[in-house]
Amino acid sequence: xxxxxxxxxxxxxxxxxxxxxxxxxxxxxxxxxxxxxxxxxxxxxxxxxxxxxxxxxxxxxxxxxxxxxxxxxxxxxxxxxxxxxxxxxxxxxxxxxxxxxxxxxxxxxxxxxxxxxxxxxxxxxxxxxxxxxxxxxxxxxxxxxxxxxxxxxxxxxxxxxxxxxxxxxxxxxxxxxxxxxxxxxxxxxxxxxxxxxxxxxxxxxxxxxxxxxxxxxxxxxxxxxxxxxxxxxxxxxxxxxxxxxxxxxxxxxxxxxxxxxxxxxxxxxxxxxxxxxxxxxxxxxxxxxxxxxxxxxxxxxxxxxxxxxxxxxxxxxxxxxxxxxxxxxxxxxxxxxxxxxxxxxxxxxxxxxxxxxxxxxxxxxxxxxxxxxxxxxxxxxxxxxxxxxxxxxxxxxxxxxxxxxxxxxxxxxxxxxxxxxxxxxxxxxxxxxxxxxxxxxxxxxxxxxxxxxxxxxxxxxxxxxxxxxxxxxxxxxxxxxxxxxxxxxxxxxxxxxxxxx
Amino acid sequence: xxxxxxxxxxxxxxxxxxxxxxxxxxxxxxxxxxxxxxxxxxxxxxxxxxxxxxxxxxxxxxxxxxxxxxxxxxxxxxxxxxxxxxxxxxxxxxxxxxxxxxxxxxxxxx
Numbered sequence: 001x002x003x004x005x006x007x008x009x010x011x012x013x014x015x016x017x018x019x020x021x022x023x024x025x026x027x028x029x030x031x032x033x034x035x036x037x038x039x040x041x042x043x044x045x046x047x048x049x050x051x052x053x054x055x056x057x058x059x060x061x062x063x064x065x066x067x068x069x070x071x072x073x074x075x076x077x078x079x080x081x082x083x084x085x086x087x088x089x090x091x092x093x094x095x096x097x098x099x100x101x102x103x104x105x106x107x108x109x110x111x112x113x114x115x116x117x118x119x120x121x122x123x124x125x126x127x128x129x130x131x132x133x134x135x136x137x138x139x140x141x142x143x144x145x146x147x148x149x150x151x152x153x154x155x156x157x158x159x160x161x162x163x164x165x166x167x168x169x170x171x172x173x174x175x176x177x178x179x180x181x182x183x184x185x186x187x188x189x190x191x192x193x194x195x196x197x198x199x200x201x202x203x204x205x206x207x208x209x210x211x212x213x214x215x216x217x218x219x220x221x222x223x224x225x226x227x228x229x230x231x232x233x234x235x236x237x238x239x240x241x242x243x244x245x246x247x248x249x250x251x252x253x254x255x256x257x258x259x260x261x262x263x264x265x266x267x268x269x270x271x272x273x274x275x276x277x278x279x280x281x282x283x284x285x286x287x288x289x290x291x292x293x294x295x296x297x298x299x300x301x302x303x304x305x306x307x308x309x310x311x312x313x314x315x316x317x318x319x320x321x322x323x324x325x326x327x328x329x330x331x332x333x334x335x336x337x338x339x340x341x342x343x344x345x346x347x348x349x350x351x352x353x354x355x356x357x358x359x360x361x362x363x364x365x366x367x368x369x370x371x372x373x374x375x376x377x378x379x380x381x382x383x384x385x386x387x388x389x390x391x392x393x394x395x396x397x398x399x400x401x402x403x404x405x406x407x408x409x410x411x412x413x414x415x416x417x418x419x420x421x422x423x424x425x426x427x428x429x430x431x432x433x434x435x436x437x438x439x440x441x442x443x444x445x446x447x448x449x450x451x452x453x454x455x456x457x458x459x460x461x462x463x464x465x466x467x468x469x470x471x472x473x474x475x476x477x478x479x480x481x482x483x484x485x486x487x488x489x490x491x492x493x494x495x496x497x498x499x500x501x
Numbered sequence: 502x503x504x505x506x507x508x509x510x511x512x513x514x515x516x517x518x519x520x521x522x523x524x525x526x527x528x529x530x531x532x533x534x535x536x537x538x539x540x541x542x543x544x545x546x547x548x549x550x551x552x553x554x555x556x557x558x559x560x561x562x563x564x565x566x567x568x569x570x571x572x573x574x575x576x577x578x579x580x581x582x583x584x585x586x587x588x589x590x591x592x593x594x595x596x597x598x599x600x601x602x603x604x605x606x607x608x609x610x611x
Contacts, residue, residue, distance in 0.1 A: 130573060130576075134576065134580070137580045137584070140584075141583065141584065141587060144587055144591065148591060148594070151594070151598070152598070153595070153598040153599045156591060156594045156595035156598050156599070157595045157598075157599055157604075159591050159595070160526065160588065160591050160592050160595050160604060161604060161605075163584070163587060163588045163591055164521070164529055164533065164588060164604065167533045167536075167537075167581075167584055167585075167588065168521065168533070168536065170580070170581070170584070171533075171536045171537055171539075171540045171581075174540045174543075174544060174577055175540055175543060177544075177573075178540075178543050178544040178546075178547040178570070178573075179547070181544075181547050181548075181569070181570065181573070182546075182547035182548070182549075
């Protein structure tokens, strides 16, 4: 694909700078340009997805420097898939932000949005561990801006916490990278995959420490217990569309775990063995439990959905922690589903919040404007999020259960099934307080603008979920090949052309 | 010298973690700065500590020291500097809006 590989990074970067320099005083123009850029990004990622599935992994050498010395971007099936998912979610949520007027409540929304996309796309593409850190920082600094977009006391306080937590995470990331570099002398991921199996036994302890520190960094991103504390407050306080985009940011953590612990630290590595799987699985199961119980006890709709996002990360990490091709395939399917479902749910929560001024679940309030429509959307999204048939969440969970074999089978089955039941209870409680009992309450909510574009965006996400369900067969076939490629990274390593030196 | 560098990294990390666990914004920001200093020294040491040698190949010099950690540390310094500026601005905003500099959230705002 040649130079097309770098366009998902360059296009949002140029667009962000363009919109901050020239369009900052013209909301209409920045809406048009920013949406056009995201749509173009979606088209390009579609092209890259096609190329990656036909040609196999391909490497872009930045500045034409050879692989272990220069920085590389690697396009393989997994990164192409994540790029496409990001672009799709970003386009739809951006339409929602325009339709609901969120982007008019503060300056530079569209510029920050583009910089955020640049960071996320870069993190998915990079084949260099230090460059991964840099793109993490790019996406984080844009997310800080988006998180406090439109301001307000509670949002700023939650924002300070979010930034402080992530700064500690960045420091940990640097400590891990420096340890890896001091042991191996390289930070190129493919080069690490080649060098680590031949590591002398004296360095095993160092590389284990580095691997665990790296896992903690990704656990912060992926909101894995015990490092999930930042998520509920952040997602509950962030503007609705921003929380919906953040649904893909937790997946950056999951992506990094899949990439690093299948490529750099596979369980055949003598230094670490099954160490990471042993750490990841209990944490994932506790995450599931914490998320599901949080949903049951949440005091507002925003917090409920935030805990829903934690639960889906728990389910995802349970599948990832098994590190078998079949479980990885199931995890990828569930990752597609949970990103879209969480995005839709955050948008619906924002629809409710904007009509009622509070998402509180503590008391019954009068019906909303457009009551029936929002209630129906909530119902569909709740079915998707809880993993009930007929939507893709059910298929995803079924595939994860099906891929689970061996000693932990009973534990994993009961954790996933039990948490699903608790999730249904939590969502049913929220739905009945928000929509069902309202007709018995006197009074009406003040009228509200119709916002057709906002509803189109929510519908688009739900249609994407339905499409994922209908096309489960072909999608799963493609994902199975992707998982096989991940667990046999020879093609990925060969694409870096390390032996040419 | 190794012992001195290791002690410096350890001490700054300890101070940083202690300060981050305070509940006020100023100590937390100073703690984050200390932690990033510790991190920068650690990255610098990851290329092995060599005294008095240039980070480039030169026919006049007796040898060279690994240049890559210096490039990495430069990037890390720039990023941590920028991030510290961001958190200072956000902490000021939160202080002006809320009237206090506590970093924890009370129950209802959580």
